[in-house]
């Protein structure tokens with residue numbers, strides 16, 4: 001547990017003559033050319049230029065990754081290195097197109113090549129053990145279309161795919177959401193939940209609690225993972241009726257019906273189940289606007305017994321130290337959903353304190369780009 005970092009507000013003024021001089025100098029093509037050749041500045045300039053090039057080309061790298069996954073290359077290279085000619089007939093591409101893809105995959109670190117044979121790199125092999133990542137990559141074409149005109153997206157002028165994919169956006173289709181809307185997003189969440197559950201469990205000791213209520217708990221993957229870890233824990237999943245039905249089926253399939261149940265309802269309009277001493281919001285807050293989150297936190301505080309705890313686990317903004325996953329990826333993802341935003345630890349803490357929670361603590365995770373964890377006590 002660590003003290004919460006505070007967003008430090010506006011950084012000290014860094015304008016002034018030095019900033020103007022430095023910016024003008026770096027922007028000057030003649031200076032750039034000189035700095036790229038001068039031995040003392042050359043390595044620094046090269047690093048900067050490469051980083052800029054990576055940003056320029058990043059969308060192509062993502063599409064290489066997409067083709068790599070879509071054509072199931074990780075599994076095809078899993079047992080032995082293959083040449084492009086050998087792989088081509090299996091994936092329905094010409095040898096030339098296969099080589100083009102594999103060369104690109106080597107360039108971005110997914111493969112290695114030796115004597116014309118391609119093998120998985122460590123990163124390429126890691127994909128096989130991360131089905132959640134593979135499903136996110138497969139889901140990305142919808143997001144990709146939504147960000148095709150990023151300025152229009154930021155202006156709110158795009159009728160986005162993601163606002164329809166996540167059928168509950170804006171409080172729409174809560175009680176009456178149909179199975180065909182609930183199923184795809186619930187399945188995607190369930191398959192990507194393993195990584196979040198592992199990080200959350202390692203960061204926060206679940207086994208000191210008796211009953212866990214997971215609000216917006218999807219198909220129950222998080223509750224199921226926590227029950228496997230804490231044998232005396234009981235669980236309740238609360239989600240929209242169409243999703244809660246899927247959770248009931250999953251808990252039954254996993255033989256957990258005696259220790260866990262799922263209840264359907266909307267946290268916007270319905271009371272939340274009573275009796276839990278730990279309530280979790282896993283990847284829920286960033287889907288919603290501030291007023292919805294604040295009302296939900298107040299509701300949760302009233303539902304908890306004195307001393308009960310609330311746990312929030314989700315990717316977060318870095319505040320005044322923005323992060324790629326929190327601020328770039330989820331900043332734009334939630335823009336495409338047309339609801340919510342990633343919040344920093346300090347913003348979560350402020351919301352929790354405003355809702356009457358105390359003892360607000362951050363629990364560091366090993367992989368904060370997957371999730372960050374914060375807990376608070378109801379008094």
Ligand SMILES: C[S@@+](CC[C@H](N)C(=O)[O-])C[C@H]1O[C@@H](n2cnc3c(N)ncnc32)[C@H](O)[C@@H]1O
Pocket residue numbers: 168174186189190193196215216217218219221222238239240243265266267268281282283284287
């Ligand atoms: C991004 S998903 C996260 C699911 C799960 N917690 C996880 O991490 O895998 C958000 C969940 O909140 C649920 N949800 C959205 N609005 C809700 C509401 N008004 N009442 C109850 N659940 C809601 C959705 O159905 C969905 O399962």
